Amino acid sequence: MKSTVSILCTGLNKTELESARACVSHLTIHERPCDADQLMENVVDPAPAFIFCGTETGDLPPNEVAQLLRSVYQDAQIHFLSSQRETFKRDLLVKNGFNDAYLVPIENGILKDAVTLRLAEMNAGPAKSYRSVSLIDIAPDTTLTFDVFVYLPMNGKHVRFSGANEAISKERSDRLRKHQMQSVHVKTDQMPAFYKFTADQLKKLDGTPMSDTERKERKQKAVRELLSQMFSTDSATDFSKGQELVKDCNEIIKSYVVGEDGKNSWYEKIMSHSGEAGGSYSHSTNVATFAALFSLGLGIGKPEELAMAGLLHDIGLADLPPDIQQKKEDELTPEERMVYQQHPEYSVNMIKSRRLVVSEKVVRAISEHHERFSGDGYPKQLPGDRICLEAQVLGMADVFADLMQLESGRARVTPMQAVKQMIDECAGNPSHAQFDLSLLRRLANLFPSSLQQAEELTA
Ligand SMILES: [Fe+2]
Structure with missing residues (x-):
């Protein structure tokens, strides 16, 4: 109706x-x-x-x-x-x-x-979707004006954790943290109440400029501004504009690599990005975050270069014909697929035409992000030993982000399940392995056992 x-x-x-x-x-x-x-x-x-x-x-x-x-x-x-x-x-x-x-x-x-x-x-629904908000924005022992939900990935449900007019005790809040749940969910139609609540809380604290949720939303907005500026051909002839864009990229990247608080470990950050609200550029920002964190955890490449490659890896998609852009990859005809598979090269071309000065490693990681270890990737079908390590990390972050992406308001899998799935797929079909199995196993080992237990507990 x-x-x-x-x-x-x-x-x-x-x-x-x-x-x-x-x-x-x-x-x-x-x-x-x-x-x-x-x-x-x-x-x-x-x-x-x-x-x-x-x-x-x-x-x-x-x-x-x-x-x-x-x-x-x-x-x-x-x-x-x-x-x-x-x-x-x-x-x-x-x-x-x-x-x-x-x-x-x-x-x-x-x-x-x-x-x-x-x-x-406007209270004109349908607005049954959920938005991910940072747990640290919800002050414990304070009466809330909105319902809080936790998402249980194993049964794919949002479960009410606390109702409006209730407070979440410090003990319950700590329990969520212990289970590595750093994001909770609020119904979209209650987001105005959430913003008002966080604004009121922040007024009581000196020197805290904005809530964590808003900071993340601003970061998304900054990425949107940045990428859409890159799409405009105005910047093609202007070298200083290109440099400015790189400077802006670096500012955003700093927050991915170091974080605003600087104290969360890399896997805690992965947790806090799981179940993030969607948006067209959220894939780029998530891949940038994951690629930088994987680089840190695995000691491969420079995290800031991986984050830069993550931000820019798919900008070439904007050069595809609109009807191809609107389709999912598995809906493409063989002819359309051939065009689609040129997008890593389109991304590199766009970087060059915008005169963005980025390192050769960033360019290579982007152009090889869909090459696969078995040699059946694209566009060049490079075998594993010819794909640079940065591109392998970026490719892993890309697939990982896809697996973790929200579907109708919920994350499909938890981070550990995503890595496990990638390992199982490679181990089960070695002749078509997407990634180097030893690299994936090193990645899985970075997840602490407490995290694995936490996932079992929430299952
Ligand atoms: Fe891509």
């Missing part, structure tokens, strides 16, 4: 309209030609909650469309959707009156998250 909340679409080309439909399939969509008279006279009633404006705005420049729409629909969120990455400038669009601007289809996930969150704020 369609929701009573509606969306107004105008000026969207085919790709942009498909992205809009994919993100808001449960809402009623009204389409209007991007024409001043049509938009002023043919008003949608009741007013739409969202308006999506695309790149085909005809004679009207986007800023005028934004002003015109705002004059008719004061309370709507007006978003710009663009499939034209060369001309996409988020900063300018937001300055000119759009609430936000999205590069589609690569940012479909982020757009969908923004719509879900807004619907939750």
Whole structure:
């Protein structure tokens, strides 16, 4: 059944309209030609909650469309959707009156998250999804204004740990920590209450600038800004812009490698990233984190180089035709698969054309991140002894992140299960082994036995 909340679409080309439909399939969509008279006279009633404006705005420049729409629909969120990455400038669009601007289809996930969150704020559901929040943001022995859930991977369920108007005792909170659970979950529609709670708590503490959950969200936002700047061809001719982007990458990477608190061990960080909320760039940020941590734990390569490679490894996906971008890898036809498998080279080309000065190791790790130990990877089918170690670590982090990714609000497996699965697959089929088994075993040994016990306890 369609929701009573509606969306107004105008000026969207085919790709942009498909992205809009994919993100808001449960809402009623009204389409209007991007024409001043049509938009002023043919008003949608009741007013739409969202308006999506695309790149085909005809004679009207986007800023005028934004002003015109705002004059008719004061309370709507007006978003710009663009499939034209060369001309996409988020900063300018937001300055000119759009609430936000999205590069589609690569940012479909982020757009969908923004719509879900807004619907939750409007109490206009469906908002049964969960968001991962850091346990350290939930002060023990303090009455909460929202329900807290823990996710049990073995039976795939979110279980209510504490209800609204209850406090989590210090003892119960410590028990979660002992089980290496550093993230808990809050229903999306209760996130406004969570933000208010953390803001109130922080006011009581001097010198704490923001909650851990918000810090992570800001990091995601910074990565989004960074990568979408890279997609714009404006930076192609400007060497200083390339250097600036590398500087920004390094700032973000510092927080992956060192961490804001600097005291968590590498596997604790892996735990805190498991079950992270989704979003189109969350894969890049997760791979960057895992690759840096694996590099630290295994003593292979430089963690900051692995993090950089993790951030940038898939940027070439943006150069694939939109219909290929919108498909999952296993849905591709053989011809489309051949095109898709060029993406490591597209990523390297994009780095070079943006004049990003990164080390040769970073470039090699990116170009070989889909090569496999057995020699049946792509694009060059390199055998294991010709794949550089950094690329092997990056490839492992990529597969690990995929296994751990949320599916309908829940992580598919725990970190230890993910590594075990990778080991079993390689050991069970050595002639098609994705990775060097000895490297995977070294990785598994880095997980402390207490962590394995904790997983058994939560099972
Ligand atoms: Fe890739």
